[in-house]
Amino acid sequence: xxxxxxxxxxxxxxxxxxxxxxxxxxxxxxxxxxxxxxxxxxxxxxxxxxxxxxxxxxxxxxxxxxxxxxxxxxxxxxxxxxxxxxxxx
Numbered sequence: 132x133x134x135x136x137x138x139x140x141x142x143x144x145x146x147x148x149x150x151x152x153x154x155x156x157x158x159x160x161x162x163x164x165x166x167x168x169x170x171x172x173x174x175x176x177x178x179x180x181x182x183x184x185x186x187x188x189x190x191x192x193x194x195x196x197x198x199x200x201x202x203x204x205x206x207x208x209x210x211x212x213x214x215x216x217x218x219x220x
Contacts, residue, residue, distance in 0.1 A: 137169055139177045146181050159206065161187040162197070172200045191215045 149158055160183050162171050171193060178186070179201065186203040188194050191211040197203060198220060 135169060137173060137177070142174070142177050143180065146183075157184045159183065159185045159187050162193065163187075163189045171196045175201045175203070178203070191218070194219070 146158065146160075160174075160178060160181075162174055171188075175186070175197065183203060185206045186197050186201070187206045187208060188197060189207070189209045191207065194205050194207050195218075197205045
């Protein structure tokens, strides 16, 4: 079985490097496809140390994970079923 390791220091360093390129710009982190199968909740544990304004996701189920596991604002990029509109907090 394959294992995937997430480097906390690499994620944090990447964010800080990108922020130095345009310090006046807010960076939004895009977590799609369950953070490329790394697990959105795993990435959120690392991102909690960063001043990210929004976490960007694709779908309502991904929105729900971010909402449950963090205090980040969430931007959902794709459509959702009308039944889900009342479930956004």
